[in-house]
Amino acid sequence: MRTVYVVGTCDTKGAELGFVRERLLSAGVPALLVDVGTLGAPRDGVRPDIDASTVAGYHPDGAAASNAVDRGTAIAAMGCALSRFLAGRQDVGGVIGLGGSGNTALVTEAMRAQPVGLPKVMVSTVASGNVAPYVGTSDLMLMYSVVDIAGLNRISRAILSNAASAMAGMVKGDASIGSAGSTLAVKPTLGITMFGVTTRAVDLLRERLDRQYECLVFHATGTGGQSLEKLIDSGMIEGAIDLTTTEVADFLAGGVFPCLADRFGAIARTKVPYVASCGALDMVNFGAPETVPARYAQRLFYRHNPQVTLMRTSVDECRRIGEWIAQRLNRCEGPVRFLIPERGVSAIDAEGMPFYDPGADHALFDAIEATFQPTRMRRIERLPFHINDAAFADAAAAAYAGLAGTRSRSHDMTR
Numbered sequence: 001m002r003t004v005y006v007v008g009t010c011d012t013k014g015a016e017l018g019f020v021r022e023r024l025l026s027a028g029v030p031a032l033l034v035d036v037g038t039l040g041a042p043r044d045g046v047r048p049d050i051d052a053s054t055v056a057g058y059h060p061d062g063a064a065a066s067n068a069v070d071r072g073t074a075i076a077a078m079g080c081a082l083s084r085f086l087a088g089r090q091d092v093g094g095v096i097g098l099g100g101s102g103n104t105a106l107v108t109e110a111m112r113a114q115p116v117g118l119p120k121v122m123v124s125t126v127a128s129g130n131v132a133p134y135v136g137t138s139d140l141m142l143m144y145s146v147v148d149i150a151g152l153n154r155i156s157r158a159i160l161s162n163a164a165s166a167m168a169g170m171v172k173g174d175a176s177i178g179s180a181g182s183t184l185a186v187k188p189t190l191g192i193t194m195f196g197v198t199t200r201a202v203d204l205l206r207e208r209l210d211r212q213y214e215c216l217v218f219h220a221t222g223t224g225g226q227s228l229e230k231l232i233d234s235g236m237i238e239g240a241i242d243l244t245t246t247e248v249a250d251f252l253a254g255g256v257f258p259c260l261a262d263r264f265g266a267i268a269r270t271k272v273p274y275v276a277s278c279g280a281l282d283m284v285n286f287g288a289p290e291t292v293p294a295r296y297a298q299r300l301f302y303r304h305n306p307q308v309t310l311m312r313t314s315v316d317e318c319r320r321i322g323e324w325i326a327q328r329l330n331r332c333e334g335p336v337r338f339l340i341p342e343r344g345v346s347a348i349d350a351e352g353m354p355f356y357d358p359g360a361d362h363a364l365f366d367a368i369e370a371t372f373q374p375t376r377m378r379r380i381e382r383l384p385f386h387i388n389d390a391a392f393a394d395a396a397a398a399a400y401a402g403l404a405g406t407r408s409r410s411h412d413m414t415r
Contacts, residue, residue, distance in 0.1 A: 002093025003030040004119075004167055005086065007107050009099060010052070011037035014044035016098055016149050016160060023164035029171050030093075036082055036106055038066055038074040050085075058084040075102050079109035086110050093171045094119035096163060098149050101126050104134055112138040116236065119170035123163045125149065137227040141166070187214040188404070191228045191237040193244040195220045196304070197346035198279040201243055204393035209400075220244040220280065222257040229266035239272045241400055243387070244279030249313055249321055254293065255284040264328040271334025273403035275396055278340060279387055281321055281364060282349040282357070283310040302354045310348075312355045315363045322367025329372065335403040336378040339396055340365050341387040350386055 004024050008017045010033070017033055024031035035048035036055055042048060056063035059081035066081060068074040086092055095114060097107030104124040111120040112135075120140035127142040134142065143163050147155045190213035194202040206215050216237060218224040225247045231237040247259035267274045283302075286292045286309045292301070300312040313321065329336060342365065348355045365382070372380050381399075385392040 001030060001171060003032055003091045004094040004096060004171055005032055005034050005089075005092060007034045007036055007082065007095060007097040007110070009037035009039070009103050009106075010035040010042035010046055010048050011039040012043070013099055013103070013149055014042050014046035015152055016156065017048075018044065018046035019152055019157070020096060020098065020160050020164050023161055024096075024168055027165065027168040027172075029168045034082075034085075036078050036103075038071070038078055052078075055085050056081050058082075058088070060084075071102070075106050079106040082106065082110040083113045087113065092118065094121075094167050096121045096123075096167045098123040098145070098160065098163070100124070100149065108134040108138075108140060111140045112136050114138070115234065116231065119167055121163050121167050123149070123160060132223070137223055137230045187212065188239070189214045189216060189237045190400070191231065191240040191242075192217050193220045193225060193228060193240075193242050193279065194218065195244045195246055195280040195346070197283075197348055198244045198387060200347070200388040201279065201393055201396075204388075204390055205241060205243070205397060208393060208397040212401075220246050220257065222247055222250065222259060225259050225263060229263070232266040232270055232272055235270075237272070239400065239404055240267070240274050240276075241396055242267075242274065242276040243396065245276060245325060246280030246283065246285075248325055249281050249284050249317070252320055252324060253284040253311075253313070253317055255311075256287060256291075257285045264325075264332065267329075267334065267336070268331040271332070273335045273400060274332065275337045275339065275400045275403065276325075276329070277338065277387060277396070278345040278364060278368075280346045281318070282313055282345050282355045282360065284313060284317075285310060300355070302348060310355075312357060313360060313364075315360050318360045318364035319367045322364045323371045326368045326371035326373075329378070332378060333375075334377060337399040337403060338368065338372065338380045339392070339399065340368065340380065340382045341389075341392050342382055342384050343386040343389070345387050347388060350388075 006017055006021045021031045021033045032049040034050045035052040037052050053063055056066040059065040059077055065077040066074050095111055104126055108122055116139050123143045123145050125145050125148055127144040131142055192202055192215055194217050209215055218228045247257055251258035288307055289309050292309055296311055302310040304310050344350045383395055
């Protein structure tokens with residue numbers, strides 16, 4: 001059994017961190033207490049197994065970087081040092097941290113750098129608010145501390161005990177089940193992007209591909225695309241059918257589910273087999289109607305649900321979206337097929353539906369085609385189908401099978 005690293009600031013949370021370490025050891029789980037404090041010596045008589053100066057020494061600029069007078073700068077430096085420290089350890093079986101906003105930012109930075117599947121638990125005073133900056137695309141678990149982590153009492157003991165027990169259970173469990181190296185994961189992995197309005201397309205794809213591939217579906221809500229690409233970069237996904245590229249529309253028009261500027265970057269870096277399309281590029285996502293920016297007041301909207309308001313992309317926006325996507329894909333030297341569904345890109349962009357707008361769609365398609373630079377490996381295809389048609393799913397599945405087969409043959413020739 002590998003070791004759980006209990007991480008926190010022993011200069012302010014010594015007793016609480018020591019309590020978690022003891023609970024893990026009592027459960028039969030190896031545990032080391034790592035101090036990442038920047039304010040002074042450990043308190044409450046708790047001795048860390050790895051002191052703060054040791055961790056700080058892993059910063060690229062040396063331990064002095066964590067001694068900055070400004071607290072925010074010191075925390076950021078220690079977060080960087082902790083990430084590098086943990087990356088160099090071969091026995092990490094899990095990471096558990098506890099603290100307020102500063103320690104949560106510090107420890108979760110290092111947690112996010114750990115592999116998907118490694119147990120990560122953060123007990124935090126800020127776990128009941130907007131946690132996106134702490135979680136990112138990681139699978140870390142946040143547990144709200146209810147009371148401040150400022151001494152041991154009947155509430156904090158119960159919560160910290162639960163957190164330690166959860167970590168012990170995860171570490172003792174068979175963490176290899178379903179992982180990339182597991183004997184159960186014998187099929188190649190395939191990432192697919194989906195939105196509510198492209199669900200039928202993805203369901204049809206899975207029907208055609210589940211027997212050959214382990215299909216991992218990502219909800220295209222900004223972090224969904226980031227998660228897909230992170231797993232591709234890490235080698236845990238071997239190819240993708242990026243059916244739903246809607247995050248680009250939000251990125252360019254100010255929606256709430258934007259991609260990052262590096263969208264499609266993992267495809268270029270890894271050269272995995274890649275099929276993409278225009279799923280849900282007919283819309284920009286906002287929250288409730290009152291959250292829509294005033295500059296869009298005269299636009300066409302569709303109320304998806306009380307918390308999600310969709311705005312139809314205009315001809316000009318579609319042109320910009322198409323050019324941006326094609327420019328990014330032109331950097332990809334691996335096997336790429338971009339499929340254009342000429343009869344619509346979402347469930348509400350079909351004839352007779354609220355966002356049906358052939359002019360805007362054609363502006364999108366024409367911009368992609370005009371900007372896209374075909375090569376022997378990279379091609380674009382127009383198909384006379386709606387994205388949710390069975391015939392489109394057939395074409396996408398066949399395109400991916402062809403690319404994956406080509407790559408396999410290429411690898412065999414280079415062995």
